[in-house]
Amino acid sequence: MRISQHWRGYGFVAPYVIHFLLFVAFPVAFSLVLVFHRWNIIAPMEFVGLGNFYRLARDTLFFRSLGNTLMFLLIHIPLQIVVALFFAELLNRRLHGRGFFRAAFFLPVIVSGVVVTILWQRLFSFDSGLLNRLLIALGLGKVGWLVDPDLAMPSIALMATWKNVGLYIVLFLVGLQSVPSHLYEAAELEGASAWQKFRHITLPMINPTVFLVVVLSTIGGFSLFIEPYILTGGGPLNRTLSAVLYIYKEGFFFYHMGYAATLGFFFALVIMLVVVLQKRVVERNVTL
Amino acid sequence: MHFGVAGIGGNSGGFHRYPKRISLAVVCGMFLLMTACAPTRQRNPNEIIFWSSNNPYEIEFARIIVAEWNRRHPQSPVRYQPVPEGQSSEEVILAAVVGRTTPDVYANMWQGDVEAFARAGVLVPLDTLPGFLDVMYQRCDSSVIQEATSQDGHIYQVPWKINPIMMLYNVRLFQAIGMERPPATYSEFLSAAEKMKADTDGDGYVDRWIGYLNVNVTWWKRLFDFYPLYLAASHGAPLVQGERVVFNNRAARRVFRFLRKLYAGNYLPRDPMEGRQDPFLTGQVATQFTGPWAVSYLEKFKPEGFQYQFAPVPVPDDHQGPIFTYGDPKNIVIFNTSPNPRLAWKFVRFMIEKENDRRFLEMTDQLPRRKNLFRDPYFQTYFRNNPRMIPFARQARYVRGTDGCPVLKEVFDAISQQFEAGVIYGVVPVEVALEMAARRVRLIL
Numbered sequence: 001m002r003i004s005q006h007w008r009g010y011g012f013v014a015p016y017v018i019h020f021l022l023f024v025a026f027p028v029a030f031s032l033v034l035v036f037h038r039w040n041i042i043a044p045m046e047f048v049g050l051g052n053f054y055r056l057a058r059d060t061l062f063f064r065s066l067g068n069t070l071m072f073l074l075i076h077i078p079l080q081i082v083v084a085l086f087f088a089e090l091l092n093r094r095l096h097g098r099g100f101f102r103a104a105f106f107l108p109v110i111v112s113g114v115v116v117t118i119l120w121q122r123l124f125s126f127d128s129g130l131l132n133r134l135l136i137a138l139g140l141g142k143v144g145w146l147v148d149p150d151l152a153m154p155s156i157a158l159m160a161t162w163k164n165v166g167l168y169i170v171l172f173l174v175g176l177q178s179v180p181s182h183l184y185e186a187a188e189l190e191g192a193s194a195w196q197k198f199r200h201i202t203l204p205m206i207n208p209t210v211f212l213v214v215v216l217s218t219i220g221g222f223s224l225f226i227e228p229y230i231l232t233g234g235g236p237l238n239r240t241l242s243a244v245l246y247i248y249k250e251g252f253f254f255y256h257m258g259y260a261a262t263l264g265f266f267f268a269l270v271i272m273l274v275v276v277l278q279k280r281v282v283e284r285n286v287t288l
Numbered sequence: 289m290h291f292g293v294a295g296i297g298g299n300s301g302g303f304h305r306y307p308k309r310i311s312l313a314v315v316c317g318m319f320l321l322m323t324a325c326a327p328t329r330q331r332n333p334n335e336i337i338f339w340s341s342n343n344p345y346e347i348e349f350a351r352i353i354v355a356e357w358n359r360r361h362p363q364s365p366v367r368y369q370p371v372p373e374g375q376s377s378e379e380v381i382l383a384a385v386v387g388r389t390t391p392d393v394y395a396n397m398w399q400g401d402v403e404a405f406a407r408a409g410v411l412v413p414l415d416t417l418p419g420f421l422d423v424m425y426q427r428c429d430s431s432v433i434q435e436a437t438s439q440d441g442h443i444y445q446v447p448w449k450i451n452p453i454m455m456l457y458n459v460r461l462f463q464a465i466g467m468e469r470p471p472a473t474y475s476e477f478l479s480a481a482e483k484m485k486a487d488t489d490g491d492g493y494v495d496r497w498i499g500y501l502n503v504n505v506t507w508w509k510r511l512f513d514f515y516p517l518y519l520a521a522s523h524g525a526p527l528v529q530g531e532r533v534v535f536n537n538r539a540a541r542r543v544f545r546f547l548r549k550l551y552a553g554n555y556l557p558r559d560p561m562e563g564r565q566d567p568f569l570t571g572q573v574a575t576q577f578t579g580p581w582a583v584s585y586l587e588k589f590k591p592e593g594f595q596y597q598f599a600p601v602p603v604p605d606d607h608q609g610p611i612f613t614y615g616d617p618k619n620i621v622i623f624n625t626s627p628n629p630r631l632a633w634k635f636v637r638f639m640i641e642k643e644n645d646r647r648f649l650e651m652t653d654q655l656p657r658r659k660n661l662f663r664d665p666y667f668q669t670y671f672r673n674n675p676r677m678i679p680f681a682r683q684a685r686y687v688r689g690t691d692g693c694p695v696l697k698e699v700f701d702a703i704s705q706q707f708e709a710g711v712i713y714g715v716v717p718v719e720v721a722l723e724m725a726a727r728r729v730r731l732i733l
Binding site: 041253 | 379385409504697705
């Protein structure tokens with residue numbers, strides 16, 4: 001009876017419900033089944049119990065890929081926050097062409113990741129890259145941005161920051177604009193310096209935004225895929241092999257669907273733990 | 289959070305009852321959707337569905353032979369189409385296998401994939417079809433038949449075409465360093481590499497190299513560098529035999545050492561060269577390991593006065609006998625979804641008749657995998673008109689495909705990982721690198 005009364009409501013939510021069932025609930029449930037099976041798509045599934053977990057525990061390459069991803073996050077998140085906050089602060093002031101700059105910083109966010117990555121591939125190229133040409137013109141040596149195992153992941157983090165920073169600038173701008181101006185006025189009357197205002201008013205007030213940025217960049221960073229897939233294929237020496245790239249290879253290069261699903265679930269658990277940890281450390285309530 | 293719960297929590301009984309109906313409706317919808325997608329129509333057993341490669345020359349070849357077949361056999365027509373578009377033809381075939389929408393005949397199956405499909409039971413064992421073995425013995429020599437035979441003793445593929453990997457070289461660059469013929473052995477190659485290495489723009493960095501190997505660790509890249517060199521050094525030995533790893537041998541160690549010397553001497557670049565102007569045509573690299581598909585490309589894009597030739601891949605200094613290489617074979621299979629495998633086989637037999645093989649050669653510049661191709665007078669006119677293809681035809685006698693192994697990609701991946709560590713970066717000795725690759729493959733097998 002209620003359905004007949006509320007059919008319009010159910011009709012409106014139906015597209016989402018169907019989408020959710022088809023593209024979220026079903027894949028997740030199916031992946032859960034796969035975790036306990038060996039399946040290469042073409043042959044029938046074979047029940048292996050906890051075999052996939054046993055393999056995961058001994059898979060040094062997966063743990064290396066996790067380490068690589070954490071290394072990426074350690075470079076990427078602080079860099080992203082500092083750069084985004086710096087530019088948001090600048091763009092929050094009165095300056096000529098402010099709209100243009102805001103749009104310009106946001107532009108890389110809407111450009112396809114593949115396009116951006118190919119562009120940076122040309123910039124990073126050891127022999128013919130623009131960055132190395134610039135260094136040579138300045139009388140400096142070439143840098144193996146992507147071919148030096150120690151530098152490849154930092155280079156990717158640099159590129160990812162350039163690509164994503166526009167989004168976080170916008171978020172910080174919103175945060176900055178929501179700080180009540182009377183707090184700054186009061187601080188000025190008390191003789192606070194610019195740094196003191198930033199440290200004791202701006203930062204605490206935009207703490208929810210900082211937390212949001214940290215969480216979003218953590219989740220985004222954990223899903224690092226396109227950049228190493230196109231730039232390095234995971235090399236050199238597996239130093240840029242991210243966890244998602246490794247899962248993709250297991251699933252779609254070698255068709256170890258059960259094992260890839262196990263890695264996926266384990267990885268989701270890792271992400272959840274990290275985000276919970278961040279929530280405890282970063283998020284603080286601000287009361288006025 | 290709270291407002292959402294309050295909004296729907298007013299009548300909890302109803303809330304629990306109706307979603308079940310909705311779920312049921314959705315499940316029914318999904319079932320209908322899936323059954324609508326499934327091939328419910330009964331296939332006509334007298335009709336053959338044929339998927340060709342999506343290379344335009346092969347599509348044209350398919351069009352012509354299908355028209356010819358349909359003219360001769362109007363009662364059992366063939367419908368053809370290129371393999372549907374996808375990220376790779378392999379993924380498309382996989383999807384078709386899962387959806388049971390595979391064609392009767394597929395002509396472009398990489399030999400390395402056949403064993404996995406055969407194990408999954410989706411291919412027709414062709415040796416059970418009448419006349420198959422007679423055609424095979426007529427067309428192929430015993431080593432090719434042995435190579436095509438699966439681990440269970442059946443044959444699931446018709447050896448169809450090959451594109452032997454050879455060393456393409458820039459004649460003028462070698463003349464410039466005083467060499468009238470290309471390097472044939474490791475010592476000659478290393479010596480040429482030293483002379484070829486140059487800083488042509490004076491920026492203090494090498495920008496002319498003896499060659500370039502793809503530095504990406506993706507498994508199939510090794511099909512075009514390590515594998516041909518390994519086959520050449522080992523007289524065509526396998527990598528794995530059944531459940532046994534056999535690549536950790538003297539030939540593989542020699543190949544790894546040779547390539548390591550090239551990287552250690554900075555004779556090969558570590559920087560990826562893909563995506564930039566062709567380094568071979570711009571004279572930045574003097575050699576490439578490639579197949580006959582390069583001929584039409586080079587003829588189209590070579591600059592004025594550019595001279596190139598093909599030669600066998602380099603071998604160890606004490607090498608005796610023929611030089612084998614990788615043939616990059618693509619074969620024909622019949623899927624078990626075929627309602628009439630005998631008829632499908634009849635069409636395949638027609639497709640690989642001598643006349644059609646010559647037509648295929650002329651239209652695609654790819655070599656049919658048949659014995660004595662180059663010496664057979666029937667094909668001589670083609671080679672007279674296409675002298676660039678002669679080195680490949682000579683090489684065709686000494687090619688190998690891939691081992692019948694269901695986890696071949698992982699074998700190549702293990703080799704590729706250690707190739708990077710031991711050869712490109714030299715962080716482990718080549719002997720250790722090979723042993724580590726062998727150990728990993730033993731675990732997989």
